[in-house]
Amino acid sequence: MAKAPALIQSLTLRGLSATHAQVFAGVRLVPLLRAAPRDDLRIARHGYDDTLAVVDLSDGAIYCSTYVPHALVIGWTDDGSPVASYGAALGAPTDSIPLAKRWRGVNVLHRMTRREARGEDPAERNRLRLLPQHLAMEGFLALHFNAPEIAWSEYSRRAISRGLDPRVEVSLSGRAIPSLEDALRVFEIHEGQCGLLLFVGELLASVFVVSHPDDYRALHRTLIEDLFEQTLLYAARHNGDSQAFTHTFDAAQIGSLDDLRAALGRARAEAGALHVDTAAGLLGRPISAERVYRAGPFSLQRFMTELDPALDNHIGEAIVRDDGTLEYAKTYRLSAGQVRRARLLQQLAAHGWNLDATAAALKIARDQLLRRIDGEGFGYLIAEHVLKAALKRTRERGR
Numbered sequence: 001m002a003k004a005p006a007l008i009q010s011l012t013l014r015g016l017s018a019t020h021a022q023v024f025a026g027v028r029l030v031p032l033l034r035a036a037p038r039d040d041l042r043i044a045r046h047g048y049d050d051t052l053a054v055v056d057l058s059d060g061a062i063y064c065s066t067y068v069p070h071a072l073v074i075g076w077t078d079d080g081s082p083v084a085s086y087g088a089a090l091g092a093p094t095d096s097i098p099l100a101k102r103w104r105g106v107n108v109l110h111r112m113t114r115r116e117a118r119g120e121d122p123a124e125r126n127r128l129r130l131l132p133q134h135l136a137m138e139g140f141l142a143l144h145f146n147a148p149e150i151a152w153s154e155y156s157r158r159a160i161s162r163g164l165d166p167r168v169e170v171s172l173s174g175r176a177i178p179s180l181e182d183a184l185r186v187f188e189i190h191e192g193q194c195g196l197l198l199f200v201g202e203l204l205a206s207v208f209v210v211s212h213p214d215d216y217r218a219l220h221r222t223l224i225e226d227l228f229e230q231t232l233l234y235a236a237r238h239n240g241d242s243q244a245f246t247h248t249f250d251a252a253q254i255g256s257l258d259d260l261r262a263a264l265g266r267a268r269a270e271a272g273a274l275h276v277d278t279a280a281g282l283l284g285r286p287i288s289a290e291r292v293y294r295a296g297p298f299s300l301q302r303f304m305t306e307l308d309p310a311l312d313n314h315i316g317e318a319i320v321r322d323d324g325t326l327e328y329a330k331t332y333r334l335s336a337g338q339v340r341r342a343r344l345l346q347q348l349a350a351h352g353w354n355l356d357a358t359a360a361a362l363k364i365a366r367d368q369l370l371r372r373i374d375g376e377g378f379g380y381l382i383a384e385h386v387l388k389a390a391l392k393r394t395r396e397r398g399r
Contacts, residue, residue, distance in 0.1 A: 201235025
């Protein structure tokens, strides 16, 4: 068996090139082109009639979402040959969902990723369904999810027995982002386009990459069904129109169609490099990754940037070929609040959930830490009498 490739250390656009952007109001879309797409990994959409989904994570935990509009079905071959039976057949999962009969209006799914068939036919066997973005979000929500290993007296009985259950984050549908639906409708899809960098109000909202131009063309409009953090709504409303970059040609340097073609190629490359630079908050930054599935010469991984409140922070999933080529990516920009909550949990877990040690590490008073835990929505972790006493002391000091 071939050795699995190493986990990705940063998200790079290997195998792709960016070109000049298209701008519509506060939305800027940077096409990503693939010069030599291959046919041994293909991606199709499978829609769900019901938007509410419950996913059994098989470890006693359940992931619930009120918004799961579609899954992606990925077909691949192990030997580099084209994926057979692409299209409607690829986009139609074969498994039945018996529990859905018990819960009307609810999709009850059994994995974030699931191999669609287990027969002898490779065309059927090499097929994987995944829930885009939810795969990454589930990993984010699972950060330090379990209860403290030591039953500290400050914690509630619920925290000791159930940990962070439930942990909740709120996102927006792309339909809530001003101008996004119109932008997706009017933007030109380029020849060879396999992805995009999506900026909203000059903030990097998402990176979306697929393996083949035909797949991208079919999936382009699904961006309106993606999840987006709430800051992007305000950025789209208040940051004004996105900047349109222009390029001036020196007529003296152009004497033929070949000269014009070469100058245009240079301009597109320069514009693409500039747009990639504006995505440096994600591209090229160190990330921590986890392998979720090994599919022949491909590796499905989910990842997260380090949580730095001074920088943009993102989660996502990617499929990477053994040679490092990026075949699929879907990212989600974290809000400042999401980063604060995750950093707080990281600090608590790093110090064994000891409140005094965590407060010392953060260089704040113990009562300040308790207020922060409560303010970030984790007050249910702390025993009621401990939290009330801390809040009372805070009020008395404020008089």
